[in-house]
Amino acid sequence: MAHSLESLVIRHTHRLSSPKGSAGEGAIAARQFDAALTSVGFKLSAELLERLSGLSEASVVHTAKRTLRTVSEMVGDHVRHNSYFIDFPANVPDTEEFWMQCVAKALSDEKSRENVLTQLGRGVLDLLSLPTYGRYQHTYEEMLAAQDNLIASAGDRVTVLHLGRDLDDELTDLYLALAGSTTPLGEDDLRDLKALAERCALGPQPEAIPVRENRAVINEARLGVKADLLLDTVTDVLRLACALSGGDVTLQEPTRFRALSRPLRRGLLAGLDAVVAANPAKLADVHAHREPFKRLGERLHPHEYPRWPHAADVFAVARGEKQARSFDSRIEKLLDAFDVLGAVKLLKTAPGKLFRALDLLLRIAADQEERDAVVAAAVQVAPDVSGRVVLSVREHLHNRARESDEPRIFVNRRGRAWVTPDFRPPVPAADRDRLIAALDAEMRRRLPAPGRLLLDPDVLDVALPLSGRATAAGLGVLPRGSISAVDGEQLRFFVYWKETKDRTDYDLSALLLHTDYSTDSWLSYTSLKAVGGEHSGDITQAPDGASEFISLSLDRVRSTFIVPQVNIYAGESFEEVEESFFGFMLRDGEHKGRPFEPRTVRMKSELRGVGRVALPLVFQRGDDGRWRAKWLHLYLKGISSANRVEENQVSVSKVVRAIVEREQLTVGYLIDLMSGDTTTVDLWDGEPVPDEPVMYIGLERPEGLHPDSRIITLENLRDLIPG
Structure with missing residues (x-):
């Protein structure tokens, strides 16, 4: 432990x-x-x-x-990364040539010859039936012996471990x-x-x-040591019940409630009773999660505990036996009647809901007087809205200034993405600009005045982590929408997976797009070579773990976008396999070293999303000729089996366009707000080290700063978001 x-x-x-x-x-x-x-x-x-x-x-x-x-x-160096082609990226054959080699070897094998001849006679050949296809033909040690040693480079990644x-x-x-x-x-x-x-x-x-899911996890621990629970809504109790059943405390996925012990049942019922007794209006919150509350009631048996009548009322509301008019239904009725002023008056009592409804209210307002009322209400309640919501609305309003024919992207909490046309009428520009100015002023008020601020310039284009779910777990991973420089001549992707019990085939691919997001070409098991790139070969099962690679010479790639993706061709999902992760490496000069060299890894992230196609990030060549990465952390639904880059190129292109053309609020935005008479901002290259305490914001923690300095890096970037 x-x-x-x-x-x-x-x-x-x-x-x-x-x-x-x-x-x-x-x-x-x-x-x-x-x-x-x-x-x-x-x-x-x-x-x-x-x-x-x-x-x-x-x-x-x-x-x-x-x-x-x-x-x-x-x-990602705790596993053995072998490659199908032993001297990859050298000597990768053309796809058709490689397939013919596999067929020739199968025909020379007595065990497989008859089956292959039968398939060829029918005009359709199953590659998996070929003995040498999809399975390593050499050991890991043999692959190492065939590769040159990596020559150390000043561009290799160096991550410093500090004394704690x-x-x-x-x-x-x-x-x-x-x-x-x-x-x-x-x-x-x-x-x-x-x-x-x-x-x-x-x-x-x-x-x-402030985050309810955190509170649920902590309440589970507090219940175990008989400490007081942190509850102020009935939904807090529902989340706790989900935690106790090993379910989803975000309430996005249904939880199958377990049979709970009497002490746990008493704890949950007492908590519900106390919340409702203190404020009976909290019963209205039950409507948002009626079905889970009904199922929870079947496990808690509230009728056995008459001393907690308010807890029983919760389940009566869930079953429809007791009335408790919800806040959302009252708002919905006002909006259906286009009563903007009435809705604003009621929403002012729930500032967060008012902020989330601003776009709609401004669009349905009948005249300037009503729009003025909406803006005035937002300015009035802004100090009571969480910093995360203020920043989310600020980012939303900024992007609403774009043309209405731009695609609209939706991303759920699990990273599943889909794109639709945006048919909403625009928000009036003057009202949008007034709101943006007010939100900027509110954020400026909340941000600290750090005195001397030292900045790593590479952090300025990192998107604000408004949700931890917009960032995958791993090393060197940036929040969705962040932009980072790609400094290296050779770009190499890798994926590793190990199946739990069923044969599982993941396919690493890369879609190469033109400036208008149309397809140029791709690299995959069906296209082992393209201009500037090579694929390491298809591995079709991973009982002991398997890796695939794509290597690209960036100065030879003619496309504007490179979109790596991991397709599930067969078998277990990203959440069912024993392990799966994606990453990329950068190298200088000619191809040297093993397919996987840990000190060249710039990013490694876990693949744990709902969907059959993973899109970790996209690489874009700028007008200056330099390559940059924009982080996606997205999953597409795909199909149940045989997902291939050829089949999903249209849907991938739409998602990439929607993210690339959306502008995120970045660390640079907050720095601009923090800059003022009391703050000195210095772009810092590490020399000289200041003697006094400073606030440092960068991708990694530097050495030698004053011990009283406040240090913000990728590991605690969320601390920049005011409460």
């Missing part, structure tokens, strides 16, 4: 909790540890190296083994950061919060827990 908690700290903070052990002469072992880290793209900070050097050699080796295991997993505090302190700090997040966490972070809450439920708590 201690190892998993230490690993959790490293993954989230890139800090190694203060190493323990007896004092000694560990300098040599520490340098060897540092050298081993370099091979996977990591290194020890000077402070951490010094600390380890003062420990015994055995203590250093113990720490090194645990740490190397963690960072190898972070970068004691493990208990690091875990408490991480718990407080995740629990008090002002934006929803991704699934992996929520799972980590659950593990931390079980340890920290009785310790220090954040001042506020």
Whole structure:
């Protein structure tokens, strides 16, 4: 358990909790540890190296083994990445030539000859029936022996591991950061919060827990140690019940409620009773989740506990036996009657709902007087709206200025995306601009005045993480919509998957698009070579794990867009396989080294979405000739089997266009708001290191900053979002 908690700290903070052990002469072992880290793209900070050097050699080796295991997993080097073509990317054959080679070998094999001849006579050939197709024809060790060694480059990734505090302190700090997040966490972070809450439920708590899903996970832990629950709506209790049943606390997916013990049933019923007794109007919230409440009532047996009558009322409302007019139904009635002023008056009592309805209210307002009332109400309640919602509406209004014929993209909490034409009439420009100015002023009021602000310029185009679900778990991953420079001559994608029980075939592909998003060409198992690129070969099953690669020479690619994708051809989904992840590497000069070289990995993200086609990011060549990546983290529904890049090129093109042409609010936007008379903003290249405390915002934590500095990196970027 201690190892998993230490690993959790490293993954989230890139800090190694203060190493323990007896004092000694560990300098040599520490340098060897540092050298081993370099091979996977990591290194020890000077402070951490010094600390380890003062420990015994055995203590250093113990720490090194645990740490190397963690960072190898972070970068995807904990598995063996073999390639079908042994000397990939060299000597990749043309697709038809390769297939004919497989057929020739099958015809020379007595076991397969008759079957292949029969298929050829019918005019249709199943590639999977060919003995040499889709299965590694060499061992991992043979592949390594056939590859040249990677020549170290100044462009290789170097991720610094810093010295942290004691493990208990690091875990408490991480718990407080995740629990008090002002934006929803991704699934992996929520799972980590659950593990931390079980340890920290009785310790220090954040001042506020604004995200309801976080509160559900924490309440589950608090219930286990008999601490007071944090409940102020009936939906909080429903989320807690989902957590206790191992279900979805976001309430997006149905939960099959388990049979609960009497103490748990009493805890949930007492919580419901207290919420409704304090404010009977909270019964109206039941309507939004009537079916789950009905199913929960069947498990809790409220009739057995007459001392909690208000809890019984909750389930009576869910069954339709008791009336409780919902807020949303009252709003809907006013909007159906086009009573904008009446709707505004009621919505002012629910500021968040008012903000989410602004676009609609401005569109259906009858005249300027009504639109003025909408804007005035928004300005009045803005201080009571969460920073995440204010920023989301600000981004929405900015993009509403575009032409109405642009596609409209929808993305759900699980990353599933779909695109439709936008038939909404425009929001009047003057009212939109007034609202944007008001929202900017509100955000400026909430942001800190840090004094001296040091900036890594690469962070300016990172999209604000308004939801953790817009970012996949992994290393070097940026929020959806972020733009990052691609500095390297060779771009290489990789996917790895390992099936749980059923034969599973994932296909790594890349769609190459023209400037107008029409198809230029693609790389896949049906097109092993294209201008500037090679595919490593099709692997059709992964009982022991399998990898596929695509390598591209960026100076030879003629297209404007490169869209890597992972298609599920057969077998288990991204959520059913034992493991699956995607990433990309960048290299300089000629192709050298193994197909997978960890220190060249720029990004590695888990594939865990609902859909049969994964779209991690898109690469775009700018007018200046330089390549940049825009992050997608999207999944398309696809079809039940045999998904192929050829078949989904139209739907992929539409999604890519919608995201590429949408403008996200970025870190640079917040920096502009923070810049003022009391703040000095410096673009910093690492020299010289200031003596005084500063606020630093960048992709990675630099060494040598004053210990009282506030440091914001990718790992805690959500802390930039005001509450």
